[in-house]
Amino acid sequence: MPSPAPTPRRVGRPRSAQADAAIMDATRAALVEVGWGKLTMGYVAARAGVAKTTLYRRWPNKGELVVHAVAALFDELELPDRGSLRGDIEGVVISFARMLQRPETNASLMAVVAESTHDPLLREHIREAIVDRQKHLVLQGRERAQARGELPPDAASSEENERLVDLIFDVIAGAVVHRTLVSAEPVDEQWAEAFTTLLLHGLVAASAPRGRGEGGSEGGYQDGSA
């Protein structure tokens, strides 16, 4: 996919790539310093050594600029193969948490999400730039686990499949985000292990064929010892 864009006009002086990078850096730095609410275009521009005009030539408003700057941070999320489902989950939990604990991400993610609650375009923007990117990791991990025989293969209905992936994604991302940003407690190895244990057992049940799942409630905690 080299360049489907139909020749984007090449007249006049080209945009400075240097400016671009400086702006991204300045935006992230400013987010750390003052947060979304007090972040001003003027300050970003000044810090980047650039005129305000230059910002507006690239992004239509504050929101877009910040989302753009934040989204890039999510690119580094990866899912190294640790050989087991448990290992993979713990890995992603810890690496996701590590990212969220960096102040620029911390401050930015929630700010951007909050802004999105009454801005559908921004919400779509976030979905593309952040959510889908992360969801891909869940899929990848699941496939590996299935290959290893740790999880049953895909259900018949692809719709049901997607629902399951979405659920797992919301549980993992939700728990990590909530602990980091709302409870404001660190996601350390201990927490990651406990969470993984919880998830792992749930996963097995959730992935099992329908009609069996609700067994948990009756079985009680004596279940395992039988």
Place this chain on the structure above:
Amino acid sequence: MPSPAPTPRRVGRPRSAQADAAIMDATRAALVEVGWGKLTMGYVAARAGVAKTTLYRRWPNKGELVVHAVAALFDELELPDRGSLRGDIEGVVISFARMLQRPETNASLMAVVAESTHDPLLREHIREAIVDRQKHLVLQGRERAQARGELPPDAASSEENERLVDLIFDVIAGAVVHRTLVSAEPVDEQWAEAFTTLLLHGLVAASAPRGRGEGGSEGGYQDGSA
């Protein structure tokens, strides 16, 4: 400590309780209409039929006003006894989700949380007003389940106990919030059921005595059919 509650000696004209209520209502209504970002003190005041100064006499700024207005919404969260752990979990998930889906909560919660990422006082405010209030529900549900024999009694170490409650809280609240606000998908009965199933199995494992928890990873999905 000479006087236990010495009648705070109110002098001068007392604050109007009417105004207080009108402001809270106006704030929530305004949040629905325009969202956090465009909510203005002037508009809230006008809508409440009150002078802007009256707002500032009670709350030092927009943030505090909104947190206050939003926090009250969390008071209505309850945990009706549905007779089983599964029922209780589904109940709280759905009622929490229902609350989050109401536009005023939707817009406000994240906004307020986002604001808190660089405002420790606000963060403490949130913890008191919202987080602790919710955590209480988790405790309550767990006690009921223990009484019913659905979950094992408290672990020996109270520290470990607290860790577990915190974990469960982050998982429930996180998943619901994430699905509602980030994934922007509805929390319907179907999702609540699937989530509950997942959580239920995880819960049993997580609540079990240490040293057994990690069994899940090896056992695989064939576990149940053995």
Place this chain on the structure above:
Amino acid sequence: MPSPAPTPRRVGRPRSAQADAAIMDATRAALVEVGWGKLTMGYVAARAGVAKTTLYRRWPNKGELVVHAVAALFDELELPDRGSLRGDIEGVVISFARMLQRPETNASLMAVVAESTHDPLLREHIREAIVDRQKHLVLQGRERAQARGELPPDAASSEENERLVDLIFDVIAGAVVHRTLVSAEPVDEQWAEAFTTLLLHGLVAASAPRGRGEGGSEGGYQDGSA
């Protein structure tokens, strides 16, 4: 004229004379400190150790309060008989200037006059409280000079008489005020003497019967030496 007021009601607690005095003092002190523009009722009240209500119970607004406080200062103006018209003029000039140089008067007079330029009621108030009181001194001095034979007796027309008194008053008060407040130079003995000399010669001409007055322009300065 002992009390034409038809018994001004004597029920209830009478107004505190102490408060009255404290308010007047506080007002004048505040005028010195911050000037009219920044003088606030709250500050005057606080400084007088009195509630704002107490101020408004006595004067309907800031303007009236200040005029009242300032007018009292003019009461002390007197015209001691120095035995000659020249002496009397120098005396009044210096004592008037001395009053104007006191910071509370300095700041207040112009402020009040300025305020009066678009407030006819206040203007009338000033005329009664300040202007007429001063004009009386001019009349008194003139009568003494006439008695001494330094000035001709009143003209036939009383209207013309009044015009003359007004003119003299405007010249004296105007010159002193202008030097003090606009030119912002001190009215010392030297200036007072020079001004008196100027006025004295003018006075003789102005007081002379009509039809002769314009002689000055032709006569030139050689006039006296002839």
Place this chain on the structure above:
Amino acid sequence: MPSPAPTPRRVGRPRSAQADAAIMDATRAALVEVGWGKLTMGYVAARAGVAKTTLYRRWPNKGELVVHAVAALFDELELPDRGSLRGDIEGVVISFARMLQRPETNASLMAVVAESTHDPLLREHIREAIVDRQKHLVLQGRERAQARGELPPDAASSEENERLVDLIFDVIAGAVVHRTLVSAEPVDEQWAEAFTTLLLHGLVAASAPRGRGEGGSEGGYQDGSA
């Protein structure tokens, strides 16, 4: 000193001269309509068809704006040569009074002066913008009269000279201002003539060599008839 006046290197969008003029006009109009006390920046801005910020970009506060607007009015003061000292004095008196009677000047001058009583910078501002400009007229008139032989040439001491000019200035300006603003009576031809007569005789005496001036007090009013 490499560059004597290096072309101040104007960068960025220049200030709109149109806006400048509109603001001055609006300020003067507003002064007439509502007076100093009720003049608001918002109203001036609206009337000028300009944003409030544009006002504050040019003047730091209401006071400076108004002084600036008013000072310009004094530019039109001139001293047309009427051929005689008497004529010149009457001319300047009447044209000065005419200016003061215009409502915008009326309201503004005193307000600005009042404000200056506790603001040394403003006072200096006024001196430069208004007082010095007027004093120049006195000098000019005196020189003409000296050339015509109506007044004696400058005294030996230049210091004494300056004192005399200042005195005359305070008398003329003071009398006109006082009559207009404090006594609140019109300066008509009749008053101007009477005042001029008074001043003219005083002038001759005051301009005469020292040691003779005080003669007036003894001579009495019979002086002229001898």
Place this chain on the structure above:
DNA sequence: CTCTAAGCGAGACGGTACGTCCCGTCTTCCT
């Protein structure tokens, strides 16, 4: 010698204007 109408301190109230900050747009000149 009580009763009671007014005075009083305190401070909340509805308002108006302030002067500031930032937004996103627009000129102007320079590269």
Place this chain on the structure above:
DNA sequence: AGGAAGACGGGACGTACCGTCTCGCTTAGAG
């Protein structure tokens, strides 16, 4: 054409006073 500089129209901010309005307490004179 891009970019730096900065003025512009606009909107909201949070503050400061205004003059009014409860409150509950105090106080002196009328009954």
